[in-house]
Amino acid sequence: MAISTDQRSMGAVAMRWHGDRLELLDQRLLPAGEHWVTAADASAVAQCIADMVVRGAPAIGISAAYGVALAAYNARGNSNWKAAVRLAIDELAQSRPTAVNLFWALQRMEQTFLTCASPGEAVELLAAEAVLIHEEDLAANLAMADHALDVMNPQQAIGVLTHCNTGALATGGYGTALGVIRRLHERQLLDRVYADETRPWLQGSRLTAWELMQDNIPVTLNADGAAAAILASGKVKWVLVGADRITANGDVANKIGTYSLAVLARYHNVGFMVVAPSSTVDMALVSGTEIPIEEREGTEVREIRGIPLAPAGVDVFNPVFDVTPAGLIDAIVTEKGAVRKPDLAGMRALFA
Incomplete structure (x- = not known):
């Protein structure tokens, strides 16, 4: 089976499924160059997720689903095909700890796998389920954009500020928070996007600014520390962000720096909106204190692509996410x- 995701996607294309392999746009190298990484088995997909070749909670989940499909494809001639697929699901589950979409997608793939009576059926049904997860994510993004505009109800073109990357690169297409920005632009209700650079991986400068410029959407890049001055200027009506996990009380884990933006938005009387698919909602967790927060090694902060930015060996605190309390959020929007x-x-x- 060879399926092109280009025709389904809106905005940049982050992944291409071909039935026997998954191609992922290496987001570590953008915007300097567009390089595609080919993953031919589940282990390669898991490594791409861990190494941040692919990132963004929805895109991680979709990629993991394709990884399970690849496990079935590669095990089709193996008498222990069931064990091989189960092993792949376990390996993929260990690739990133915080984004609940990963575990949601793997659980869905496992439920499909339990219905498979033969290797051939597993290949067919798991591939179809992975494609369906991908397509449903794109449809959810389009629906979220409509719901968000209903909440915002802009009467004229407005300025917005966003953090990290929540666009087509981070999803199955179109985007979550960036999808709302696309919809504002389509309806001529967007004045300008202010994009936080998003240290230390610089997803805002490398990915969000790149995506928006590709689609001729007006964007101004700013250092994370400039967000307060921008909000104080009155140029921004809403801060729009995504999420990696949302708990039962409405607390939200998202890219580090989101919490401080919520505090700034409340002080400056600017709306703060979280846009994420319902697969990001984890009603099993009561509050954000229960969310496992991934910490990565200090080299990501001490240097950029091998160029030192700090004294060698200095201790680094490098959490990937922080938790924004529900009390600072004006709206959580899902499909x-x-x-x-x-x-x-x-x-x-x-969601109950």
Whole structure:
């Protein structure tokens, strides 16, 4: 089976599925060059996720689903094909700890796998399920953009600020928070996007600015520390961010620096909106204190692509995510609808 995701995607294309292999756009190298990494088995997909060749919670989940499909394809002539697929699911689950979309997608693939009676059926059904997960994510992004505009209700072109990358590169296409920005632009309701550079991986400068410029959407790049001055200027009406995990009370884990933006937005009377698919919602966790926060090694902060930025050997605190309390969030938007002023009751009403 050879399936091109280019025709399904809107915006940049982050992954291409070919039935016997998955191609991933290496997001570590953007915007300097567009290089595709070919993953021919589940282990290679897991490594790409761990190494951040692919990143963004929805894209991680989709990639993992394709990894399970590859495990079935490679095990089709193996008498122990069931054990091989189960091993692949376990390996993929260990690639990143925080984004719940990964585990949601793997659970869905495992449920499909349990219905498979033969290796051939596993190849067919798991590939179809992975493609369906991909297509559903794109449809969810389009729906989220509509729900978000209903909440924002802009009467004229507005400025927005965003953090990290939540676009087509981080999803199955179009984007979550960046999808809302696309929809504002399509309806001529966007004045300008201010994009935080997003240290230490610089997803805002390398990826978000690149995506927006590809689509001729007006963007101004700013250092993370300039966000307060921008919000104080009155040029921004909403801060729009994505999420890697949302708990039952509406607390949100997202890229490090999101929490401080929420504090700044509240002080400056600027709206703060989280846009993420319902697969990001983890109703099993009561609050953000229960979310496992991934920490990565200090080299990512001490240097950029081998160029030293700090004294060698200095201790580094490098959490990938922080948790924004629900009390600082004006709305959480998913494809199922919006929860305004999120709390346990509001989250249960939409997701229980």
